[in-house]
Amino acid sequence: MLLQAQRCFAPQDIFENGQAFRFGKVRDGVYEGVAHGRFLRVTQRPDGVFLYPCEARAFEEIWRHFFDLDICYEALFEDCDDAALRSGIAYAPGLRILNQQPFETLISFILSANNHDARIRSLVDKICSAYGAPFSFEGNPYHAFPEPQALAQACEADLRTLGVGYRAPYLIGASRSIAEGFDLDAVAQMDYAAAKRRLMELPGVGAKVADCILLFSLSFREAFPADVWVRRILQDTYDFCGNDKQIFEFAQAKFGACAGIAQQYLFHHARESAKQARTLNV
DNA sequence: GCCCAGGATCACC
DNA sequence: GGTGATCCTGGG
Numbered sequence: 001m002l003l004q005a006q007r008c009f010a011p012q013d014i015f016e017n018g019q020a021f022r023f024g025k026v027r028d029g030v031y032e033g034v035a036h037g038r039f040l041r042v043t044q045r046p047d048g049v050f051l052y053p054c055e056a057r058a059f060e061e062i063w064r065h066f067f068d069l070d071i072c073y074e075a076l077f078e079d080c081d082d083a084a085l086r087s088g089i090a091y092a093p094g095l096r097i098l099n100q101q102p103f104e105t106l107i108s109f110i111l112s113a114n115n116h117d118a119r120i121r122s123l124v125d126k127i128c129s130a131y132g133a134p135f136s137f138e139g140n141p142y143h144a145f146p147e148p149q150a151l152a153q154a155c156e157a158d159l160r161t162l163g164v165g166y167r168a169p170y171l172i173g174a175s176r177s178i179a180e181g182f183d184l185d186a187v188a189q190m191d192y193a194a195a196k197r198r199l200m201e202l203p204g205v206g207a208k209v210a211d212c213i214l215l216f217s218l219s220f221r222e223a224f225p226a227d228v229w230v231r232r233i234l235q236d237t238y239d240f241c242g243n244d245k246q247i248f249e250f251a252q253a254k255f256g257a258c259a260g261i262a263q264q265y266l267f268h269h270a271r272e273s274a275k276q277a278r279t280l281n282v
Numbered sequence: 283g284c285c286c287a288g289g290a291t292c293a294c295c
Numbered sequence: 296g297g298t299g300a301t302c303c304t305g306g307g
Contacts, residue, residue, distance in 0.1 A: 018288065113289040118306055165303025206290045227288035267288080
């Protein structure tokens with residue numbers, strides 16, 4: 001399926017900002033990965049973005065929501081004159097916030113604690129290979145993300161062998177909660193504060209990870225994950241420093257109801273700039 | 283080869 | 296309710 005003339009949709013901007021760990025670059029403008037137990041290739045073309053395989057029904061049932069296509073990103077911040085946000089949008093105009101599967105997002109971001117992108121990807125990949133249902137597409141083998149029950153039954157030693165380290169009991173504990181009836185979809189129906197509190201009842205889920213789950217899988221666009229990068233940006237750009245609650249209020253006042261999306265432009269831009277600075281120094 | 287990462291938790295104050 | 300030490304590991 002071809003999504004024609006999408007100004008705010010570029011696979012590079014979507015899959016390389018740290019919100020998703022199972023899609024990787026195959027070559028310039030082409031990303032492949034697995035979501036919802038299916039393979040998907042996303043190709044940037046002159047006439048738009050091509051999704052494959054993606055029949056009309058799969059698009060309506062899965063990918064429209066996955067890529068957050070009911071939101072018009074072009075209109076989101078057109079009235080915001082914040083210079084940092086403007087340059088962030090200019091840097092990655094094709095960025096979108098995905099609506100990923102809640103359990104996958106939960107586990108992925110528990111792994112993200114005190115960890116970096118390349119390693120998170122590697123760990124998620126190993127967990128999928130070990131505990132996810134295998135399937136093949138066009139002759140190539142893939143794995144779905146594991147079901148909660150599968151991870152809940154994993155033993156800590158096996159997970160540690162995969163390299164997850166001290167996060168092993170968190171993964172098992174959180175998976176067990178979900179398997180035993182903790183309803184992530186119900187969390188999506190709560191108001192922001194209640195939803196965040198509820199997620200933080202899960203082992204390995206603190207304020208930042210909870211916000212990531214809310215933003216990247218449950219459509220809470222006000223969730224404003226405050227990691228070290230965001231705190232650095234707030235300090236350097238706005239001379240602002242505060243606790244979680246104060247940061248949330250600052251973000252609401254500055255960026256409005258979709259502050260979380262603004263956060264991702266800022267975060268992505270800051271991190272890529274730092275990356276470039278490092279390579280220039282060497 | 284060393285360092286460190288997009289944090290959470292626990293022990294203390 | 297705020298602060299500081301500690302925690303696995305492999306990619307850069």
